[in-house]
Amino acid sequence: MFYREAGQFKTSYGADQQILPIRQDRIGMVVLLAVAFLGVPLFASEYWFSAILIPFLIFALAALGLNILTGYAGQLSLGSAAFMAVGAYAAYNFQLRVEGMPILVSFLLGGVTAAGVGILFGLPSLRIKGFYLAVATLAAQFFIVWCLTKFPWLSNNSSSGVISAQKIIIFGHEFSTPQEKYLLVLGIVVVLALAAKNLVRGNVGRSWMAVRDMDVAAEVIGFRIMRTKLTAFAVSSFYCGVAGALYAFCYLGSVEPDGFSLELSFKILFMIIIGGVGSILGSFIGAAFILLLPVFLDVLLPAVSRVLSLPVDGASISHIQTMIFGALIMFFLIVEPHGLARLWQIAKEKLRLWPFPH
Amino acid sequence: MFKQFKIVASAAAVAAVFAAPGAVMADEQFFPIPSYRVGPYGANGEAFYGGFVDYLNYVNMKNGGINGVKITWEECETEYNNAKGVECYERLKSKAKASAGPIHTMSTGISYALVDKSAQDKLPLAMMGYGRTDAVDGSVFPYAFPLITTYQMQASAIVKFIKDKEKGSLEGKKIVFLYHDSAYGKEPIVALEAESRLNKFNLVQIPVAHPGNEQGAQWLKIRQEKPDYVIFWGWGVMNQTALKAAQKVGFPRDKIIGSWWAGSEEDTVPAGDAAKGYMSATWNVAGKNVPLITDIEKVVYGAGQGNVKDKSKLGTILYNRGVSAAVVSVEAIYKAQEKYGKGKGMNGEQVRWGLENLNVTDARLKALGATGLLPEVKTSCSNHEGSGKVKIQQWDGAKWVPVSDWIEGNKSLIHPLFEASAKQYAKEKGITPRDCSKEK
Numbered sequence: 183m184f185y186r187e188a189g190q191f192k193t194s195y196g197a198d199q200q201i202l203p204i205r206q207d208r209i210g211m212v213v214l215l216a217v218a219f220l221g222v223p224l225f226a227s228e229y230w231f232s233a234i235l236i237p238f239l240i241f242a243l244a245a246l247g248l249n250i251l252t253g254y255a256g257q258l259s260l261g262s263a264a265f266m267a268v269g270a271y272a273a274y275n276f277q278l279r280v281e282g283m284p285i286l287v288s289f290l291l292g293g294v295t296a297a298g299v300g301i302l303f304g305l306p307s308l309r310i311k312g313f314y315l316a317v318a319t320l321a322a323q324f325f326i327v328w329c330l331t332k333f334p335w336l337s338n339n340s341s342s343g344v345i346s347a348q349k350i351i352i353f354g355h356e357f358s359t360p361q362e363k364y365l366l367v368l369g370i371v372v373v374l375a376l377a378a379k380n381l382v383r384g385n386v387g388r389s390w391m392a393v394r395d396m397d398v399a400a401e402v403i404g405f406r407i408m409r410t411k412l413t414a415f416a417v418s419s420f421y422c423g424v425a426g427a428l429y430a431f432c433y434l435g436s437v438e439p440d441g442f443s444l445e446l447s448f449k450i451l452f453m454i455i456i457g458g459v460g461s462i463l464g465s466f467i468g469a470a471f472i473l474l475l476p477v478f479l480d481v482l483l484p485a486v487s488r489v490l491s492l493p494v495d496g497a498s499i500s501h502i503q504t505m506i507f508g509a510l511i512m513f514f515l516i517v518e519p520h521g522l523a524r525l526w527q528i529a530k531e532k533l534r535l536w537p538f539p540h
Numbered sequence: 541m542f543k544q545f546k547i548v549a550s551a552a553a554v555a556a557v558f559a560a561p562g563a564v565m566a567d568e569q570f571f572p573i574p575s576y577r578v579g580p581y582g583a584n585g586e587a588f589y590g591g592f593v594d595y596l597n598y599v600n601m602k603n604g605g606i607n608g609v610k611i612t613w614e615e616c617e618t619e620y621n622n623a624k625g626v627e628c629y630e631r632l633k634s635k636a637k638a639s640a641g642p643i644h645t646m647s648t649g650i651s652y653a654l655v656d657k658s659a660q661d662k663l664p665l666a667m668m669g670y671g672r673t674d675a676v677d678g679s680v681f682p683y684a685f686p687l688i689t690t691y692q693m694q695a696s697a698i699v700k701f702i703k704d705k706e707k708g709s710l711e712g713k714k715i716v717f718l719y720h721d722s723a724y725g726k727e728p729i730v731a732l733e734a735e736s737r738l739n740k741f742n743l744v745q746i747p748v749a750h751p752g753n754e755q756g757a758q759w760l761k762i763r764q765e766k767p768d769y770v771i772f773w774g775w776g777v778m779n780q781t782a783l784k785a786a787q788k789v790g791f792p793r794d795k796i797i798g799s800w801w802a803g804s805e806e807d808t809v810p811a812g813d814a815a816k817g818y819m820s821a822t823w824n825v826a827g828k829n830v831p832l833i834t835d836i837e838k839v840v841y842g843a844g845q846g847n848v849k850d851k852s853k854l855g856t857i858l859y860n861r862g863v864s865a866a867v868v869s870v871e872a873i874y875k876a877q878e879k880y881g882k883g884k885g886m887n888g889e890q891v892r893w894g895l896e897n898l899n900v901t902d903a904r905l906k907a908l909g910a911t912g913l914l915p916e917v918k919t920s921c922s923n924h925e926g927s928g929k930v931k932i933q934q935w936d937g938a939k940w941v942p943v944s945d946w947i948e949g950n951k952s953l954i955h956p957l958f959e960a961s962a963k964q965y966a967k968e969k970g971i972t973p974r975d976c977s978k979e980k
Contacts, residue, residue: 227634229630229631229633232630232657233630233631234627237627278968331721331722331726338964342648342722342723342726342727343722343723344652346652346655346656346965346968346969348968358660433623433626434623434653435655435656435657436652436655436656437622437653438622438649438722438723440722440723441622441623477627481631497578497582497586497617499617500578500617500619
């Protein structure tokens with residue numbers, strides 16, 4: 183009922199090819215964007231911006247990057263955090279060393295630098311696959327973090343390797359409040375998500391999926407394996423790099439190489455597994471799940487223990503939280519191994535037929 | 541039925557998250573505490589924050605608060621993770637609007653991430669013995685306080701201690717600097733390099749990768765180098781491993797001097813035999829022979845309000861460190877009340893002033909029952925460190941014994957390094973430094 187398509191006719195190729203072919207989806211998307219751009223800045227508190235919404239958007243972007251590589255092109259990678267580090271440090275250095283460099287260009291160049299490094303570490307993918315490739319991308323994880331601590335030039339000779347992000351000034355306006363930073367991040371993420379959606383619908387995305395599904399067959403029908411795999415690495419690292427730059431400039435404000443550890447890479451990997459491999463929406467849902475659920479439980483559990491007057495201290499709440507979080511991950515993977523995005527898809531299909539399932 | 545329950549439960553849950561906690565009443569003094577008691581360094585956090593909270597509780601129970609202002613606090617678990625630390629800070633921030641004690645993160649990474657944010661929100665950030673060391677220069681960092689001493693001053697004090705042992709000259713000696721390869725471990729390098737030029741000793745730097753439970757290669761190198769001393773900058777599991785590895789290659793432990801993060805019972809007890817004779821720097825003494833510590837045990841634990849579950853932690857280095865951190869924080873609020881009105885909760889800006897004008901003399905420490913627990917602290921706008929002194933202590937196999945008096949690092953050598961670094965920071969960030977000569 184909610185998704186009744188009756189009366190929606192497609193009369194041109196353009197109409198047939200649009201991103202959201204169903205009118206309800208289009209309206210939904212417009213409402214969502216309006217809420218995100220206009221509603222949220224009016225109502226959300228500072229805590230929501232700085233501790234929840236900004237990191238959510240940034241990690242969604244990083245997850246999107248990994249999803250392009252792992253979900254669409256089928257190349258397992260454990261180096262996402264490292265590419266984020268490249269983006270963060272590159273953006274910092276461009277901003278520092280080039281006089282008058284606009285900050286958005288720095289972010290972009292941070293992404294481009296990460297793409298370059300990504301291609302370099304993607305080269306092994308031409309020979310090895312699957313788990314073996316994951317181990318090869320681990321090298322990126324260790325090498326880049328080592329590199330950033332080893333060469334003090336990269337952190338402007340800071341004695342500790344920590345960089346402190348510069349001010350964000352665009353067209354003479356300084357983005358300093360959490361609202362402004364949120365809007366900036368949101369804008370970048372929306373543009374890049376749209377680009378990703380279009381990329382995976384087009385011939386580049388189709389070549390990625392062909393290689394993912396069976397690379398020999400893809401080669402036989404004329405896809406150039408090398409180019410396909412390396413573009414996947416480049417685009418994916420670009421997204422991660424931009425996410426890293428935003429992480430440094432809009433979220434933490436100062437980062438150290440150790441912050442981009444293997445743990446963070448795993449976190450991003452879990453996001454796409456939970457959210458849905460090979461789905462743009464899944465990257466967002468996954469980031470929300472992995473990032474927000476612990477915070478939510480962290481706030482909820484003490485309240486619950488107070489209501490039930492259970493004498494639970496902070497440490498045990500943290501442990502309980504970890505357990506619940508783990509259990510929920512297992513639950514969702516058992517219920518829907520294809521991720522939460524797939525659940526949403528099923529719900530949509532059901533809504534189309536509702537109330538008359540057949 | 542079940543469906544209804546689900547709706548109610550989810551509504552309650554959503555309400556719990558959305559209901560932003562209201563501001564704290566003015567006649568309370570609120571302490572936001574981003575602590576960690578789980579995670580890789582949970583054991584250290586448990587003792588430190590246990591001591592911290594115990595002292596706050598003690599002030600409430602013994603004196604009815606700070607000049608009658610009751611102390612309240614809220615903890616948020618950071619697990620020593622930077623992103624979580626920022627999340628906790630943001631969560632506690634709204635409560636800290638009316639009144640805010642100094643924020644102690646006990647983590648260099650988290651404090652780095654908070655330096656700019658806390659200055660923007662006008663909340664004082666205390667980094668006692670860790671964190672951004674160039675924040676000693678208060679003209680660039682008004683809201684950050686690396687109190688008591690910094691890594692660089694501590695390294696310098698250790699060199700001074702060794703120099704005294706070597707009868708006043710280090711010329712031609714060889715000192716190995718064995719460090720945790722992270723922000724924390726690398727901080728003292730500039731200071732040690734400056735010292736090695738000044739005192740003409742040979743400095744060999746050997747990094748250990750995180751977490752540091754594999755140090756075979758490093759100690760082989762140390763054996764080859766045959767240094768006179770090893771200055772050791774370890775943390776967590778790395779410390780006990782180093783002591784065991786030193787024992788294995790036969791390097792005398794009484795030639796190893798650690799930083800204060802490498803000098804707690806958590807480090808030496810697991811190393812067992814291998815730790816005997818090992819020395820470390822510290823800015824607070826261990827043990828219960830400080831009257832304040834025994835009094836806390838009597839008053840707080842006597843009433844069953846103790847924060848630490850394992851009572852054997854009382855009087856350990858980290859517990860006493862938590863108490864000293866709380867002592868300094870509370871003193872800052874006393875000081876702020878002198879200026880802004882007694883019997884009122886102090887907000888972040890006011891506490892900042894208190895921290896910048898601290899003068900905790902030996903007489904004051906004696907009155908608190910904390911004689912010898914920590915060195916005298918006297919801060920100013922240009923000196924947020926306030927002391928720069930450490931003691932050297934030695935592990936005798938069962939407890940830490942102080943083997944030196946308070947040693948001050950070479951201030952005239954080290955403080956200019958901070959100023960230079962702070963100046964660079966100010967330039968990068970476009971900050972106009974305050975004029976400290978105009979501050980009162």
